Amino acid sequence: MNYRVDNLQYCNWSKEIFEINHEAKLDAVHATICYHEDFDELKTNIAQWKNYFKEFSSLIFQGFNSQDIEKAKLEKKTAIFYGLQNCSPIEDNIEYVEVLKDLGILFMQLTYNNQSLLATGCYEKRDTGITRMGREVIKEMNRVKMIIDMSHSAEFSTLEAIKFSEQPIVVSHANPLFWHEGLRNKSDNILKALNESGGMIGFSLYPHHLKGSSNCSLQSFCEMIADTTKRISIKQIGIGSDLCINHPDSIVEWMRNGTWTKTKDFGEGTADNAGFPPQPSWFEDARGFENLHKGLRDTGFSEEETHDILGNNWYNFYKKFD
Amino acid sequence: MNYRVDNLQYCNWSKEIFEINHEAKLDAVHATICYHEDFDELKTNIAQWKNYFKEFSSLIFQGFNSQDIEKAKLEKKTAIFYGLQNCSPIEDNIEYVEVLKDLGILFMQLTYNNQSLLATGCYEKRDTGITRMGREVIKEMNRVKMIIDMSHSAEFSTLEAIKFSEQPIVVSHANPLFWHEGLRNKSDNILKALNESGGMIGFSLYPHHLKGSSNCSLQSFCEMIADTTKRISIKQIGIGSDLCINHPDSIVEWMRNGTWTKTKDFGEGTADNAGFPPQPSWFEDARGFENLHKGLRDTGFSEEETHDILGNNWYNFYKKFD
Numbered sequence: 236m237n238y239r240v241d242n243l244q245y246c247n248w249s250k251e252i253f254e255i256n257h258e259a260k261l262d263a264v265h266a267t268i269c270y271h272e273d274f275d276e277l278k279t280n281i282a283q284w285k286n287y288f289k290e291f292s293s294l295i296f297q298g299f300n301s302q303d304i305e306k307a308k309l310e311k312k313t314a315i316f317y318g319l320q321n322c323s324p325i326e327d328n329i330e331y332v333e334v335l336k337d338l339g340i341l342f343m344q345l346t347y348n349n350q351s352l353l354a355t356g357c358y359e360k361r362d363t364g365i366t367r368m369g370r371e372v373i374k375e376m377n378r379v380k381m382i383i384d385m386s387h388s389a390e391f392s393t394l395e396a397i398k399f400s401e402q403p404i405v406v407s408h409a410n411p412l413f414w415h416e417g418l419r420n421k422s423d424n425i426l427k428a429l430n431e432s433g434g435m436i437g438f439s440l441y442p443h444h445l446k447g448s449s450n451c452s453l454q455s456f457c458e459m460i461a462d463t464t465k466r467i468s469i470k471q472i473g474i475g476s477d478l479c480i481n482h483p484d485s486i487v488e489w490m491r492n493g494t495w496t497k498t499k500d501f502g503e504g505t506a507d508n509a510g511f512p513p514q515p516s517w518f519e520d521a522r523g524f525e526n527l528h529k530g531l532r533d534t535g536f537s538e539e540e541t542h543d544i545l546g547n548n549w550y551n552f553y554k555k556f557d
Numbered sequence: 558m559n560y561r562v563d564n565l566q567y568c569n570w571s572k573e574i575f576e577i578n579h580e581a582k583l584d585a586v587h588a589t590i591c592y593h594e595d596f597d598e599l600k601t602n603i604a605q606w607k608n609y610f611k612e613f614s615s616l617i618f619q620g621f622n623s624q625d626i627e628k629a630k631l632e633k634k635t636a637i638f639y640g641l642q643n644c645s646p647i648e649d650n651i652e653y654v655e656v657l658k659d660l661g662i663l664f665m666q667l668t669y670n671n672q673s674l675l676a677t678g679c680y681e682k683r684d685t686g687i688t689r690m691g692r693e694v695i696k697e698m699n700r701v702k703m704i705i706d707m708s709h710s711a712e713f714s715t716l717e718a719i720k721f722s723e724q725p726i727v728v729s730h731a732n733p734l735f736w737h738e739g740l741r742n743k744s745d746n747i748l749k750a751l752n753e754s755g756g757m758i759g760f761s762l763y764p765h766h767l768k769g770s771s772n773c774s775l776q777s778f779c780e781m782i783a784d785t786t787k788r789i790s791i792k793q794i795g796i797g798s799d800l801c802i803n804h805p806d807s808i809v810e811w812m813r814n815g816t817w818t819k820t821k822d823f824g825e826g827t828a829d830n831a832g833f834p835p836q837p838s839w840f841e842d843a844r845g846f847e848n849l850h851k852g853l854r855d856t857g858f859s860e861e862e863t864h865d866i867l868g869n870n871w872y873n874f875y876k877k878f879d
Binding site for chain 2: 330359366368493494497
């Protein structure tokens with residue numbers, strides 16, 4: 236059986252998006268349900284998701300483990316797995332890790348772009364690595380089987396997370412630095428450490444992470460994947476599209492600025508290019524998975540390898556946390 | 558006019574404590590009202606203080622500025638100034654800085670012992686200095702005239718706070734490292750930077766900060782003060798006793814562990830010596846200010862210098878934030 240998994244989306248969720256994902260034959264989506272929210276704010280988002288699951292029950296349901304990906308395949312639906320792009324919902328309370336896992340949170344980033352209580356974000360000038368609380372929280376995440384995601388974290392923090400975690404970790408949505416010099420893209424050292432520890436990287440389709448941005452070609456993207464397999468096993472790569480479709484630009488402004496600054500921060504953008512950049516023409520939404528399939532085959536990947544990259548690897552990784 | 562100020566206490570507040578402070582002729586006390594609390598938890602503490610001010614109105618009132626120290630002197634009461642030993646009440650929201658100042662918070666530490674969203678605590682292995690959010694919050698604290706306190710922060714973070722702040726900052730309660738090697742005590746570099754920037758240090762009477770701990774002599778303490786005046790102006794030193802009297806040992810356990818760890822942390826203590834250590838015999842509570850007065854005179858300080866150290870310097874420093 237082959238599974239198709241998009242291991243990161245933060246769309247402006249609606250029937251339209253769920254239908255697109257259905258048309259794209261996605262069996263599972265790791266959906267971001269938090270950027271800056273604390274525990275109380277997060278429960279509002281979770282309540283909203285409960286409504287989506289009720290209203291669009293012919294398209295989606297909440298996923299908790301790998302069996303739900305199998306179930307989604309059988310029922311021709313998409314299993315939605317919750318993830319946090321920041322540790323803000325645990326606030327300063329390690330006990331909330333287990334509570335969040337009980338609510339179905341499968342992924343948690345130890346940081347978004349800034350320093351958190353646990354580790355350093357990739358936008359900080361200096362990198363503490365994993366803090367005192369961070370080491371404790373990693374142990375706790377390991378215990379309750381919550382997956383550590385370092386997509387937005389700084390280099391040394393990421394390497395330390397890999398070192399301290401007893402379970403493999405992920406970079407759910409980023410690309411390799413060797414291909415495109417983006418602040419969020421990952422070094423060969425990180426790919427090497429992920430490879431040795433059984434971790435995963437999900438390739439991002441967000442233009443700021445792409446060589447040539449919105450004009451990046453499908454061929455260049457697929458060749459980057461081929462080059463990446465020289466650094467990390469072909470069994471440890473997947474897609475984490477980082478699709479943020481149908482959002483107004485005020486959302487990317489909020490992602491970058493939250494409530495931490497009074498001076499506007501443009502993150503990966505600039506004052507001249509502050510909004511969401513347009514997606515490449517071959518990946519305007521998840522239906523672009525078909526183009527990826529073709530592109531990967533054209534680049535020389537076998538049918539089996541292509542299926543591994545487009546979802547089976549994520550499915551097998553999820554299995555470890557059942 | 559001479560003023561007596563204790564620029565840090567966290568006692569188990571009661572009529573008895575307020576009477577002791579009254580007997581000690583304290584015109585002002587900087588009282589810690591938060592270690593780990595978030596905004597909601599802090600408002601409970603503030604409500605409790607409102608009750609103290611009502612119930613013990615013949616002994617205390619809330620202080621907001623230097624005029625309240627003058628008023629306390631005239632009325633033979635103690636003005637209580639609020640301070641936070643952690644930035645947890647601002648959560649991740651820079652707007653809360655002004656809200657907290659409106660509630661009368663005059664001092665805020667950028668960190669307690671651990672990494673915070675703003676800076677690094679002295680117990681962390683590595684020190685980021687001031688984070689991205691930290692730089693923004695320093696600007697905001699400057700704007701609303703909230704005093705930056707780096708008593709529990711790591712070395713580089715403290716030096717950066719001094720550098721980035723347009724107003725002088727304080728180390729409200731710690732001693733110099735040259736006298737006693739404590740994790741919380743401050744280096745000559747920090748004394749120098751405080752000196753050059755107009756900042757203040759308040760000497761601590763907490764045994765873990767004292768040479769010889771609970772057995773530290775009054776003479777050694779006063780000689781340390783004399784030695785410190787070779788490094789920082791005699792106009793920039795005061796007392797921040799760090800008195801934590803009448804608390805059960807569970808409180809120091811909470812201070813150290815909050816809710817950030819499941820592994821017990823002993824902070825400045827050890828498994829064998831986990832509780833509050835006994836105060837030196839000459840400073841069992843604030844009435845020890847009389848002994849300090851005598852000790853400083855015996856060490857060679859003039860009457861005027863002694864009054865400066867025991868409160869006038871703090872009074873003059875508060876004036877800058879009126």
